[in-house]
Amino acid sequence: MPDLLSRLSLLGIGGHLEPARPLGRSASVTVVIPVYNYGRYLRQCVASVTEHQPGVDVEIIIVDDKSTDDSLDIAQALASKDARIKIIQHHTNKRAIATYNDGLEAATGEFVALLSADDLLTPGALTRAAALLLAKSSVGMVYGHAIRFSSELPSPRTTGTEWIVWPGADWLRTRCRSGFNVISSPEVVMRTSILRAIGGYRPDLPHAGDFEMWLRTAAVSDIGFLVGVDQAYYRDHAVNMNKEMFKSGTAQGKLIDLKQRWQSFEAVFSGAGRDLPEKESLIRTARRTVARHALDHANYAYARGFHDFPIDEYERFAYEIDADAQNTRAGRALARRKRLGMTSLPLHPLWAPSAAALRFSELVRRWRRRKIGV
Template sequence: MLTKGRRRKAVPLHRVPRVSVVIPCYNYGRYLRQCVESVTQNQPGIEVEVIIVDDKSTDDSLAVALSLQDCDTRIRVIRHQQNKGHIATYNEGLNAATGEFVLLLSADDLVTPGALPRAAALLIAEPSVGMVYGNAIHFSKDLPESRSEGTDWIIWSGTTWLQARCRSGYNVIASPEAVMRTAVLREIGGYRADLPHAGDFEMWLRTSAVSDIGFVAGVDQAYYRHHATNMNKQDFSSGTAFGQLIDLKQRWQSFEAVFAGVGRGLMDGPQLLELARRTMARQALENVNYAYARGFRDFPVGEFEALANEIHWDMRNTKTGRALARRKRLGMTALPLHPLWAASACRWRLEELCRRWRRSRIGM
């Protein structure tokens, strides 16, 4: 159940830590006030520093940010004279943070009441932990109620957590629920400009290569907002086949970057990289399998197969590769006529439900 994690009872804060919240903002003026209020209100027992970085917004974001700064000395605004993009904006804000702990919070997201002290309490009680996260509520309209009465923490060794990511290949952290120890952030460095789509994922992998990872169980730590102008939708074609290809490619590149960088000295590093290699290549071919089974003739089959072969040279001799060869012989037959589709569909659906359940219960 815990995949080698250690469960312990949560303990309350016994001192007042300083938590920096970096809020990058580009044309999210309509969300900014609510975002800031989520970290300046209902977060007892901590000292909060809020750093808003406006990346040359063309809406009223800067005006909203400056009005918030005028009303609260805990808030300061960094103003870009030209648009620098999200990675440079993230790193500038993180470099300006002075707190013991730090959270990067998009201006369209929020934290739940008590989220920051809960995360800080775990980080103080467990000095080996470099990052704490919890459950994130996904929403699009009114804020749902959040859970706040959880009493357990789960602690994983960094290698155990990293191994779980290599085995699944998926990111289990939306982003607004992750609070880092600033000293660990300084040790591993900021976001990578060459991984604009998977920057968060690569950051979490890098963190697990140098520190343990904590999870606040039974509570909700953040709200992740879905809307028409989400950056993933606008910049990375989320929800499309092209977006899936970008996502797969950059998740694989994240593994490569970590094991070539801070993770290169890990004792099990080569084995973990091979595990990640097989996982990501298999996922690329599973997308092709799905397209053949459903008769998606416009799906970029060639690009996905090329990516799978680029990641792992011998995927044709794996179970997934052989299944794809059988599907190709049958052709792109739509669902009602495809004899091999039903069993795979049930398996994929069950795996996805299992992942969601584990992510909400134990963060894995």
Template sequence: MGFRDRVSTVLPTLIASGMGGAVRRLVPLKRRPRVTVVIPCYNYGRYLGPCVASALDGQDGVDVDVIIIDDKSTDDSLATAREIADERNNVRVYAHPYNLGGIATYNDGLTLADGDYVVLLSADDLLTPGSLSRAAMVMEMAPNVGLVYGTSRVFHDQLPLSRPGHGHWIHWPGRDWLRIRCQSGYNVVASPEVMMRTKLLRKIGLYRADLPHAGDFEMWLRAATVTDVGFLIGADQAFYRQHDTNMHKTTFQGGTHQGVLVDLKQRWLAFEAALGTGEHASVLHSQLLTTARATIARHAIQYSSYAYARGSLDFPFPAYEELALRARPDIGKTYGGRGLAWRKRLGMARGLPLHPLWAPSALALRITEVLRRVRRFGAGV
């Protein structure tokens, strides 16, 4: 291992070794596995051409077929998709007779996937060069890994340069990956950067219609109950496009207090669905679910406490506190619950950007967030 490789894996190795993961080196593919890329599309005809090209071009070492599912678009999406299919023999197009929504469109496409591995790619996102072969390398060398991801680079109009990584990945046992998710409470996988084994998808089932905002998160949690997880160190696997019509902005009020509340509720429901029902409701998963509930309650209290420290009069305090109590009825007896009660008694500071008494705890929360992001991008957790 060269000096650059050693440096690039120091932080991931330290994180992984302390949390149950193991750093491994990628091994070149010995065969050409087939990957199905499913592209759901609704009124994204302007993005469809580059999206399909990113899945088919620059993906050496694997055989790729693309399935485009048009959800009764009202723009030129279907015509564009058919033009692409006429030009490329490894592209199939299916059109819904009625608009069925995102979840149904995802599931229809995934049902048709017949490659060794499958990737779900929104029509407004892109895969990075070599991403499919990198993920396939992990799958081929580790049969007990059923889900592989890296990072996704956010962009608006101009594509950033993608990082291919330095040929290393982290093998996370499913139970450890689940434990870390329950302790953190956050989803660390956007979606376009994920590859799954098609056999695993058939085993665990498709997206849940009752989780429109956290369906991806619940899928990853459900997968980790029966398989191990791989993370490609330092590798950008996809480009995630941000624009004014992103669903998380238009439907789920992303970036607002209400949007954060919706996200908290949906993450909680994702934990409940993946760990608390059916065949997945084991003793271990019951313990993990208790941890996840406490984590969601802690997050709700932290958001409320931070809003008090900042003097945010428009913050929906009752809704956040109600969520915390539902997730953990004894939240008032915890350190965070007592801290929020103390803040309420003293009241907000008027005319100040931050209450001076709460500055240390607000700073500690910010530092925690920074460290969480470092861990996410360094080791995928």
């Protein structure tokens, strides 16, 4: 029976819940594995692709971006034992976006996935994704849930019985209203023909390239979600690229993320989505949403007494993209808090309810992401 909560969660956002179907025929899937100094993870990553993916003809393209560890040696050893594995070797370090694109351009499978060398697929992930893509020719991208882990692998959910399919415009509208990226990356499988139509990752969006790619895909195709299954493992560790390059988890990192999310919306609506009937209303919604997020961060910093938080930078960014943001609820709240100043207490008593509400909304957002993908 369809989950009642899933059905209720879909109200107003256009997704259609339906029973999952088994894989209708054998499917070819290319998995691109970019690697830079992740030799210690590469064997496990490749094994997650070559094992326990029934009904799928796999092609693996490992792209070594001039690693200085044993990544290339390990890749070559794996390729010598498995004809399905191909290697692209960079003779200079081209960095992430060029590495992704080189691998994707070489893909020959009907479907394609990009899997970082420190991440893993779950058993049957490619089978489940291919089943939806074969059954729904309008769908250009399928994703599920990604498990975050740092040491031992948690047991994945692999027996989902339902799919959600969104018209691309509905999925895109929901992203404009939310403003958040709901996909880590390794849990995505794309239709290769759609990737060829929209092009690869943009080098001017190194932090939000994935998000912009998903938005661009929704501008030209429908989007599928595999309900109740875990499609990949996303590894958290000290040398994760987001932590090293983009200060993930810090105040500056969050601001970088906000700015690149906004640039992603701008890029999509000036490119693949420029002819969408709702383009103007969608970009207005995205503009207001991202500005609100910036002001929410500033308001939360005031409520918690974070004196070192770069509030002025967040406020300036919000007003740069939405000149009317100061007249919104979040803008008026920030003006009040600036007049009253911060407290030395861990949580300002006047603003505790709004801070708690913000935290609660974050919990709800995470629940929705796991439950129905948005």
